[in-house]
Amino acid sequence: MLNGSLNYQNKNTSIIRSRQISLIKMKGSVQITLSAIMIILLVVVDRSEGDPRSQVLNLTCSQQRATSANFIPNFVRVMEEISTRIQTSHRATAVMGTGPDLIYALAECYGDLSADDCMICYAAARTAIPVCLPGVGSQVFLDGCFIRTQNYNFFEENAGSNDIVICGNTTRYGVSLDSAIHSISDAARDAPRNRDYFARKVVGTANESTYVLADCWGTLNESCCKECLERASSSILQCLPWSEGRALHTGCFMRYSNIDFLNADSTRGNNGGNAKSQLIQRNCEHQQLNTRTDFSLNFGQAMADISTKMETSHFGTAVKGTKADKVYGLAQCYGGVSTRECNLCSAEALTTLPGCLPSTGGRVYLTGCFMRYENYSFFGEHIGEEDRVICVNKTRRNNAFEQSASKAVFQTVETAPKSKEYHAGKQALISGTANKSVYAMADCWRTLDTDSCTYCLQKAARSMLGCLPESEGYALYAGCFMKYSDSNFLYPDHHNTLSKGKTIAIVMAVTSALVFLIASIIAFYAWKRRNKSKRRRQGSDDTQLLMMVNNSSLNFKYSTIEKATGCFDEANKLGQGGFGAVYKGILPDGREIAAKRLFINHRHRAGDFYHEVNIISSVDHKNLVKLIGFSCLGPESILIYEYLPNKSLDHFIFDAVRGKELNWAKRIDIIVGIAEGLAYLHENSKTRIIHRDIKAANILLDSRLGAKIADFGLARSFQEDKNHISTGIAGTLGYMAPEYILNGKLTEKVDVYSFGVVLLEVVTGIPNRRIQTSEDTHSLLWIAWRNFQQGTLEELFDPNLLLKDDTSSNMKKEIKSVIHIGLLCIQQVPSLRPTMSMALQMLSKNIVPLPSPSNPPCIPQSDTETNEFAQITAFRHRLNNPASLPTVTHTSFSPR
Template sequence: MHISTVSVNLLVIVLSLLSRTTEAQHPTYLYHVCPNTSTFSLNSAYQVNRDSLLSSLSSNGSRGDGFYNTTSGRSPAMVYGLFLCRGDFSTSVCQQCVATAATDISRLCPVETTAVVWYDECLLRYSNQNIFSVLAVSPTVYMYNTQNITDQDYFNELLAASVLVAMNSMSIQSENEPPGAKKFAANDTQISRNQTLYILQQCTPDLSGTDCRGCLQFARRNLPTGRRGGRLLSPSCNIRYETYPFYYQTPVAAPPPRTPAEENQSESNRTRVLVATLSATFALLVISLSGFIIWRRRNNRENSQGGQFLDMVEGRIPNEYSRETFSGENGERSQEFPSIQLDILLAATNYFSRENRLGEGGFGPVYKGILPDGKVIAVKRLSRTSGQGIVEFQNEVMLIARLQHRNLVRLLGCCLEKNEKLLVYEFMPNKSLDVFLFDSNFAVQLDWQKRFNIIKGIARGIMYLHEDSRLRIIHRDLKASNVLLDHEMNPKISDFGMARIFEDKNEANTNRVVGTYGYMAPEYAMQGLFSIKSDVFSFGVLLLEIISGKKNNTFHLSENGESLLIFVWKLWSKGDGMELIDQLLVPSCVASEVLKCIHIALLCVQEDPADRPTMSSVIYMLASDGTITLPNPTEPAFSVGRVVSEPISNDGACSVNEVTISNFSPR
């Protein structure tokens, strides 16, 4: 009897906690796109209308149909907007997601006239063009689980058939429902005796049946296949499949009234039903108690592993690299790598409040924090839904904690408590380089001298990684968003989760290509071969972006499909290299320095790695006064114009292990 009472109390507590967790669950961010090809001025009529529109969308998030579109303002500053919630979520979940999206999109896309943001629970978009009842499949975002299916041919055939069944089901429903009704379908198909395939697809209700079907056909053709899970997101429709149940089953229709004979039969079965119910309840209590015990053991084991990991870090990092302390400890503690208590970081970040949130990466969100002594920090928090795990966490700590250079961001400490994985860095008040380069309102703050100093600082940081540190390190994900700027606009390279220690050989091979397409060297993107010359290629792309103020990945939107590299090569071949320069730099630029930087960048992006210079040679060329003759570049390597985010892996059977590719042009 005592055990039963304990079990009941435990079950009540567990269910209460689960209920609270579900109610307070924050929407799961997936991706956003806001091309900077068209922007509006701060405090303009368009911004006023955009903000009014977002407020209107947010206030209508509780609509029962999960869809709403509206406009704000008048032409030429009119803004069109809509939201769509996933068809299996409740009204309260929809309302919370839309409210979050309306807040986030104005932060993620502060001055762009067109934007879309996707969450697991909803999407929200706005534009300066009419988007109502208009089929839109671009931009397209692909996500997939990195775990492959064994029998891919059989699985892909089954997937195609199942998607078609769901599509036909949606078409039949649409024909029998009034205009504007949900265009949503979910079904499951048995793969084998022990495995089921779950599929969900949805269109915005304002589409016609023909456009919805066309959108889903596009999604079906381009859906990542051969994986344990995948999805395709577009502004007008989406498809997702998994080998585990990820959606809520649709309610079953109420049964018809029973006949008197059936009622009598039901009465005679009540005793048996009661016995079965009591047995099931007791089994549930036993399972809950067992689950709680297993959870406690696992939690203790994870905390123990965290302690062992910190001991390992402290044992490997030289004392002179770990002098930072956070709570006024004496000299005994200051000789160890700082393990910062969770309660200190919770207080510093106001319990990871939205107001303290600085941004979002593949690892998870980053928060600003203020320690009791007034020191400002940045805290990276491994997202519970992130595919990255302890491997990338350890990798970043083990690598960056050993590195000390003025152009590398400083890791101040870490925390592994209560299933939290936190990295603490020095705070960079000016955020990342991409914020300044690709936003005209901020780009004016970067004259040529500042950009030239940033170029040289990045080069020095990479050279240190390649040649001057105790370890030869390949960063593998060098890009503008991974270059942070301090209060004096000095660059500091960050994000070493994908970095690798390079052994004494010319190149290495990996089966897991990670990084960002557009910055990747061709031999790495296509064959998995990486070396110090892979980082040199990425530096060359970054150098051209700094000069032009344009993103390589989105450049082809406005340049007839040409990548930034091909466009630069054509200008250079004609002797028109200065046409590349960001027009904001014209008053301050030094033509000889600009042309020299373009020349160096073209050398860095040569197709053959052997033709690319080392970073020490790059620094020598940057410092030269024009007395040396630089080698002539040849046509640069082909550049993939797509963005890859969250290039991560996770062995969890039920966690979506997603690599995101955003394709900005039709395939």
Template sequence: MYFPTIKPPYIFAVFSFLFFSVSFSDPRTTESGLFCGGANRSSADPGFILTFIQEMRSLSQELTTRRFVTHSVNSTSFHRSKTTAIYALAQCHDDLSKTECLLCFALARTRLPRCLPSAAARIFLDGCFLRYDDYRFYDESVSATSDNYLCSNDTVLVDPLQYSDHVNRAMGNAVRTAVGNGGFGIAEERGAHALAQCWESVGKEGCRVCLEKAVGEVKRCVSRREGRGMNTGCYIRYSDHKFYNDGHGESHGPKSRVIVAIALGTFALVTVFLFATYAILAKLSNTKQERRNLGLISARFNNSRTKYKYETLEKATDYFSSKRILGQGGNGTVFLGTLASGESVAVKRLVFNTRQWVEEFFNEVNLISGIHHKNLVKLLGCSIEGPESLLVYEFVPNKSLDQFLFDDKRSKVLNWKQRLNIIKGTAEGLAYLHGGSPVRIIHRDIKTSNVLLDEQLDPKIADFGLARCFGHDKTHLSTGIAGTLGYMAPEYVVRGQLTEKADVYSFGVLVLEIACGTRNSVFVPGLGSLLQRVWKLYTLNRLQEALHPCLKDELLQTQETQAEAFTTLRVGLLCTQASATLRPSMTEVIRMLTERDCGIPIPSSPPFLRINSLAEPEGSTRSYSTNSTTSNTGIRMDQPPSYTSSESSGTQRS
């Protein structure tokens, strides 16, 4: 659906023209000045319009019993990313009746939306004043930038010098009365009439300062029949005819009541229009980022080799036949596809239930499409023009590492040389992400089901749904927790601080799982979790007992292979140390694993988190994402191979 660009100021101007192009005959509702200021808000924050409506409604209710009102609204926008605040002030002149006051305010609040989406505005009518802003301004009396005055166009018919003298005296008397009599004063001097009104919030001294400045400005108008001073904290007007009431009189009969009814009805109509505008802007804001991301994706894959037709992929997977399923996850299903050329590919069919789907899709496509490494799964292209979005990856025939490690029969296929090759290849892929790729990337979900094995059993890191770009000038990211229990670093779980060392910790757990052939989540009575068991054997100098039984005969053949295995286990312990600063970088890990003369530090104790209480039956892994360090909502089961994202689509992401 196409949404036209909405410019609220022009729309409100049309409404004002339709209903108020001809001024009411009551001179106290004549608009003296409308001043808009502040940054535009509603285009970036549609919640601003809703807050504005709430504020005007509150002022209207309070003015039924008072003639001076201040009110503020603080509300969270629909994005839940920031708070919208509006402070407002309204005051009727003291000589107006209740009906006249309500009429004046009704007209003022109907005209004020012409300033939207400005974050600040003020309107002066000859009988009332209305202002809103995004800060608490109530005690302000004057402003070097906002104070203004207005002279009428018609000159006086009497002697200008004599009239000027009478005007100055009338204004002076009105000011003295206002300062000494609660902020309101009227005066008449030989045909010159004056009214001075201060807002109650400025106090006596503020009233004096404001009116004296206003008089000094309005004196420039004395050759004209009328002049008005419109300052931050007060209003002053003079005229050659009497325009004010001598007291708090009643309304002017049926005519005023008709005007009030028309004004209130018009405001109701404008309010409905404001709600409609808010709804459209909210919809636009929600879809704007989605369209931008899809546009970026489309531009990146806008060539024949990387942009696939939906029909082509549908046919390649036998119309997404259940017989071709390679794996399933929270965000979709992966199918084996065979292209017309005979090439086998993995087609990820995305299934999304929330508005986050574009963000998740864009995150994986944007990150992985710009990086190329032999130990990273290659993204071949995508399809975004069909009924659902599809990602196309290179096909990795041996599926995921966990299907080898934790299967009684297939685990014997992996000898020590192959396991060490998988460890080294995974380390090289991570080192590339952390510093060798065009962008600095933290994977956030390194685990056995996210490491795929090709024909030669070489590793390829998959699943970038949780990955995050990381600026080269930043030490860490503060983010919501996302990952898999047992693989997440303690500082990330407790404080939400994300660095490359979080990936290093996950890699260390992976190393111990590969060498020992045991899931980290398996808790053995008397021995504890995998980390606890390996650490205890290390302190007893019995590391060989931690190795998988099928490897022992092979490793005991030569001292070289024994030393190699013990070095690998020590590297795993170094990577899983409780202190992130003590963990090596992935570049240092590669050096330890490949250079014989490289010194290996003595590891310190790993964090013995009570993850064993959350352990799953062997054969399963859990991933979760939450913005709370104590909540485990959003946990779900993952099934290999993990071409699919391991994060639940129903949880918030950072």
């Protein structure tokens, strides 16, 4: 998954440096850049197909083992049926057997794959599935397709215990939260409405986009597809802000990425029966393997290795396992077959050869390739008992044809052993005709030596010519393959031949690129002149800021911090924040520190470092983590904080054991400390600051369990004359205020909302994520609101508080008041939420009685499970249509 796009601006910037550039120099720059473009275009134009995305993501095997002797044969038959059906459609189902021998199978290629790419992906999946035998069930997800088998009817299932989400990629900053939420929401909404249950979305700009794919299995109805994708979108949002995520669910698949992995529009349907991937014959050994061995597992691993090798060399061998479970495998495409056709042929072989299991060996001959496996080393075999000839009686020909066929065949026998790839193809003109010929081909497996290849071809040729005067014949031998025909099946040199259409396409593309490039250069210089003074000012500001940071008394040498943390030893790692990893260290003077190693790999990331240094160094409060210093001269920038031994608040309140360490007196002190810290940030510091990511994980506890607000990586300062700042969304789902998610409107009330969520978590010991009640699945906020309305707030109290009915009436009253304040902080309308100074007054009991809270944000739930994308969609609809709000509302964001 490499991003192969060409960055014209960067390339032009590197080539064109002088303000007064001569025409000759400009022409040279165009030629240099154009050469690069031509190379790329040649590759792009010649690659007419898409990416089959045949990487295996996850394989799940049933732990239950089949007890019937007929189960594995039924598995073989059902997969053969699937293999046949998926060639004419992107999806297939099949059922085989009865009673305990029953087996159901489903295969699906995602909607943007072409028919050929579908076969390549399916072959990789088909190779992996036998690993699960003799288990009664299996499922494998690839980036382009899916297969599942089971001993019961699962076709209408859309959820299961094996549903997972996979997050990854190389950066946490490659996808914008806003565009990801939009595109995931749109894809999950549209796919169930489409005939093929498939949707893809691209949202964003040319420089920063999110690409999304959503696909449901064709056995579901629209309602089940919708439910599956709602759950999938909910789980995949947990990956944000990572730049890639995949949801692998029982009834559907979703993926988002900042890299364009989608293929161009494809038409589902028959792959046209590629001429080089037609099955000629399959031979299976008579000996059956013991189903309790690991032979099937080793078979799958061997075939996977071979498949990888075939992609680049058209040939591959593999050996897996030990003793009786050992598997030897070999595959080879015949000479003259293009890479694309070789991949298709090996894919077809990989779908066909597993049909020989549970036999100890098998081989398949196709029109473009050969594949074989055994439980012994057969690599040196050149003849065997299974050798045979196949004659095709298309047309009986005359003596002239027989003479020409013999001539062509024996020419290949003489030539092939001498060639590098043991291949030869010959054409012989039939005497007495003007333009009719006979064609012959010979291939030996590359594991043979020259003498073995020659002997195999000589014997195969004599046997195959026994088919004459019939017009076509095949020799299928242990060490070689031969064919003759009156039809031209030989291939030209695909690596050196371009069709007329492709040549025209290249000329047109290069011409267009040239015009675009010249226009880009002109536009670039116009832009450069307009912005030169601006860049000079910006560069001056950057230089001044850098000098200020470097000259600061807080600046540490990189080597000092590196030594203090043991070269950032993983054993000293305390955790991972939004902008970097945190390590414990000890300075030479004995002070314990927490060093935050920032992810600054690009120039524009350096601004984040300067921003955080400026903000943190300007604040000083007992409830804010203290900045000891920083380092900016090493490979990465580092922020150095005071070390707090008790980690973060979430390690206590969400833990059944450690939660008992925080009685109510300590919890109310923590709540008040957070409130005091936020009030200082919002109202009393020199620069008013909105934190934007207040959550339990960002509240650190000192040695006395006092609260200190940490992680200013998302903080924003604002001026007193500004009512709000409009920004891109940043923060943690479950703690973000609705108006912020809706339109990026940022005020201090965003922090107030987050504080209200944390307050309720501290009181209840429950994180604000999905909670299963006796009635439905709800969020902490909704449950708190319902209990407040019903007068049953004591049901929310954390059992770890160990309250006694006869001694804690005043304490219970205080806790109820705190919940009341939390509900005031999470009200849907920002203006109704108190300021942090007001909330502090309420906690100090200086405001009595407390005002009645209004509804928290309304986020509808699905019938079975909460999902974040539906919540955000609901925000946009309901916040713009207040009349649609019901009396009792609820919210359910899930924090990461």
